[in-house]
Amino acid sequence: MVLDNWKVYMAKIDGFSTLVRINMTAKEQGWANEFPLCVVLTLQVLAKEENGFPTEPELARLETIEQAILPVIDKHGKLAVSLLSQEGTQDLIMFTDKPTELSSAVDKKLISLDIPEAEFQLGSPDGDDQWAWYDFVYPKD
Numbered sequence: 001m002v003l004d005n006w007k008v009y010m011a012k013i014d015g016f017s018t019l020v021r022i023n024m025t026a027k028e029q030g031w032a033n034e035f036p037l038c039v040v041l042t043l044q045v046l047a048k049e050e051n052g053f054p055t056e057p058e059l060a061r062l063e064t065i066e067q068a069i070l071p072v073i074d075k076h077g078k079l080a081v082s083l084l085s086q087e088g089t090q091d092l093i094m095f096t097d098k099p100t101e102l103s104s105a106v107d108k109k110l111i112s113l114d115i116p117e118a119e120f121q122l123g124s125p126d127g128d129d130q131w132a133w134y135d136f137v138y139p140k141d
Contacts, residue, residue, distance in 0.1 A: 021082040035095035038130040052086030076102040
């Protein structure tokens with residue numbers, strides 16, 4: 001799902017072609033101050049085409065999962081970036097002021113959707129600049 005203020009483009013990240021979806025106005029809207037901490041959900045792509053990207057049914061499965069967890073994310077923070085990589089993963093990069101609560105709520109929702117724990121990872125990046133991923137994938141042109 002792409003909203004009006006989102007941009008979609010292809011980029012190379014860690015040597016893999018990656019479909020990037022980014023909310024272009026997240027920082028302008030003050031999210032960095034309101035939601036300074038990052039939580040990353042990595043979903044495994046279970047069925048891939050030869051090019052490494054998901055098959056149509058797998059893409060539909062990933063979109064269904066994303067739609068199901070968006071209300072949970074919105075209750076505890078914001079989704080700012082989605083990365084779908086040829087490497088076989090989809091990363092949803094979320095920002096919050098309560099990472100433990102957001103992680104716990106997303107984890108519970110995924111389990112309620114019968115997503116096995118082996119098919120996803122939740123974590124937070126190290127470092128002081130939690131918005132570094134957003135800045136890294138923000139289009140330069």
